[in-house]
Amino acid sequence: MFKSLAVSNRFVAENIAAHSAAQLAARALAQGAVERGLPVAFTSGLALNRSHQSRRELELVADDWRWIAEIPGFRAGSAPGWIKHSPTGVPIRVHQAGTPILGGPVCWPEPAADSELYCGIPVLRMNAWLESEITRALNSPAGPCFEDNVVAAIVASGATLDRALELHPYVAERYQDLWERARSGQLWTAAA
Numbered sequence: 401m402f403k404s405l406a407v408s409n410r411f412v413a414e415n416i417a418a419h420s421a422a423q424l425a426a427r428a429l430a431q432g433a434v435e436r437g438l439p440v441a442f443t444s445g446l447a448l449n450r451s452h453q454s455r456r457e458l459e460l461v462a463d464d465w466r467w468i469a470e471i472p473g474f475r476a477g478s479a480p481g482w483i484k485h486s487p488t489g490v491p492i493r494v495h496q497a498g499t500p501i502l503g504g505p506v507c508w509p510e511p512a513a514d515s516e517l518y519c520g521i522p523v524l525r526m527n528a529w530l531e532s533e534i535t536r537a538l539n540s541p542a543g544p545c546f547e548d549n550v551v552a553a554i555v556a557s558g559a560t561l562d563r564a565l566e567l568h569p570y571v572a573e574r575y576q577d578l579w580e581r582a583r584s585g586q587l588w589t590a591a592a
Contacts, residue, residue, distance in 0.1 A: 412442055412523040422458055425485035425492065426521050429460070432471030433522075438462060441515030441524045443495065443532055444549070458492045461508045461524065461532075465494035502539035505570045506531050526557065527566050534571035534578070547578055554582040 417423045426442060433440045444459040462468050469476045469483045474492075477484045483492050495501075495508045509515075514528035524532065530550060537546035553559070561579050564572040 412444065412529065413518040413521045415444070416442060416458065416521055417519070421488040421490050425488050425490035426458060428473050428485060428487075429468065429471060429492065430520060430522055432473070433462070433468065436467070436471065438467050438471075439510070439512035439515070439522075440468065441509070441511035441522045441528075443524050443529060458490060459495065460492060461495045461497050461511050463497050463511075465496065468492075468494055501532055501535040504535045504539045506535040506568050508532065526553075526559070527563070529553070530559075530563075530575060531568050531571050534567075534574050538571070538574060547581075550575070550578045551582045551585070554579055555585070 416426045430440065440460050440462045442458060442460045460468075465481050465483060466476075468474065473486055474483050475486055476482070477491055481494055481496070483494060484490070485492065497508050497510045500507050509524060509528040509532065511522065511524075514525050515522045516525055517523075523529070530553070533546045533550050533553075537543040537550065540546065559579065561576060564575045564579070567575055
């Protein structure tokens with residue numbers, strides 16, 4: 401389990417680290433949040449789920465986006481729930497912990513309980529991340545992009561099929577489908 405946890409954290413953290421501006425914004429936010437005692441957890445890297453383009457956009461879970469906007473170097477964004485890192489211009493979508501994800505029965509996890517540090521970046525643990533990504537896949541028109549993230553994380557972490565037993569019942573069956581898709585991709589590549 402520890403190995404898959406580390407790999408899931410690496411999956412998110414390395415997406416963030418892929419662009420220097422995003423990494424600067426993430427580290428500044430993480431440091432500012434720690435200094436103020438605000439638990440946060442990044443849930444997605446660079447919004448690769450939007451038309452498969454690398455955009456400098458981050459997502460995180462926090463108790464309240466307004467507290468995050470008060471961290472020096474950050475300001476409220478153009479819409480509620482958005483903040484911006486002033487030095488780099490990186491926009492950050494802040495999801496409120498405990499609120500339903502896209503109207504589904506799964507809520508955004510509590511960052512204090514469901515996150516781990518990976519290279520100084522607080523990210524969601526594997527199961528919390530899987531539940532949030534799969535819920536978004538089930539309830540969003542951009543669902544296939546979120547599914548691609550899950551498949552990539554399953555392959556990277558070597559997650560097993562029985563992990564479905566640990567997930568919220570709303571996403572467990574879809575996790576099994578995505579695990580099969582990830583597995584079939586691995587087998588097909590090996591055969592080729």
